[in-house]
C-alpha cells in the first residue's frame with residue numbers, strides 16, 4: 355500500500371492528493387498547522403497540540419473543521435492507512451477555497467483540511483542526537499504573531515536554507531536586542547555557564563512549543579534550575595550545553611554555533627538525559 359493523505363473529507367493516494375488552485379492556504383498562507391510526533395501509532399503531547407490548534411484557529415477566526423474527537427479519529431485513521439508506528443503526522447487547516455481577495459470570504463466557506471503522515475527512522479534520529487548538530491544565527495525578520503502556527507513560513511524557509519548551506523541543521527533568529535528568539539522550526543535552549551537551563555519566555559514573539567511545555571514540567575519534576583529568560587548568541591557560545599526542541603526533532607543537542615564549539619563541542623550529559631526523559635514521557639502519555 356502506498357502513502358495516503360486525507361484531503362477535505364477523503365482519503366486519497368498521496369501522489370494524487372491536491373487542493374484547489376484558489377485554496378487560500380496556497381494563495382495567501384491563510385492557514386494554520388500542527389505537527390505531532392507519533393510513538394507506537396499514538397500522538398505525543400496530543401492535548402497540547404489540540405489546544406494550540408484551537409487557539410491558532412481562533413486568533414485567525416477560521417472555523418474549526420470538526421470536533422477534537424472527530425479530528426482524532428481522522429488523524430488515527432491516517433496513521434493506520436500509512437502504517438505509521440513511529441513518525442510524524444501533519445495537519446493543515448485553512449480558511450477554504452474562494453475567488454482570490456485578501457479579505458475573508460463572505461459568506462464564509464468550509465475550511466480546508468489536509469493530513470499527511472510519515473514514518474521516521476528512530477535509530478537515525480538517535481544517532482544524530484548522539485553526535486549533536488550545529489546552528490547558525492540569522493536576523494529576526496518574521497511578523498509579530500509567531501505565537502500563531504501559520505503556514506506563512508518564508509523567513510523560516512530562508513533561515514533553514516542558510517543553516518543548510520553553512521553545514522548546520524537549525525537557524526536561531528536573533529532580535530534587535532541581540533537575543534535569540536527561537537529556531538526556524540524549534541525552540542532554543544542553553545545550559546548557561548552557571549548550570550541554569552534557559553529558554554526564552556513565551557510573552558515574546560515566539561511559538562509556544564508544546565515539546566517545550568512538556569519539558570518544563572519534566573525539569574521541574576527533576577528539580578532542575580530553569581529560567582524562562584532570553585540569551586544572546588555570545589552566552590550560547592559560553593554555555594555548557596545547548597539544544598533545540600520540537601515535535602520534529604524531539605530534543606536535539608546543539609554542539610556548534612556559527613561554526614564555534616559550545617562547551618566541549620560535544621553532546622553534554624544534561625541534554626542527553628533530558629532527551630531520554632522526554633521520549634519516555636511522550637511515549638507513556640501518547641494518545
Ligand SMILES: Cc1ncc(COP(=O)(O)O)c(C=O)c1O
Nearest residue numbers: 539540541561563564565600601
Ligand atoms: C518556529 C517554531 N518554534 C518552535 C517549534 C516547536 O514547537 P513544538 O514543540 O510544539 O513542535 C516549532 C515546531 O514546529 C516551530 O516551527
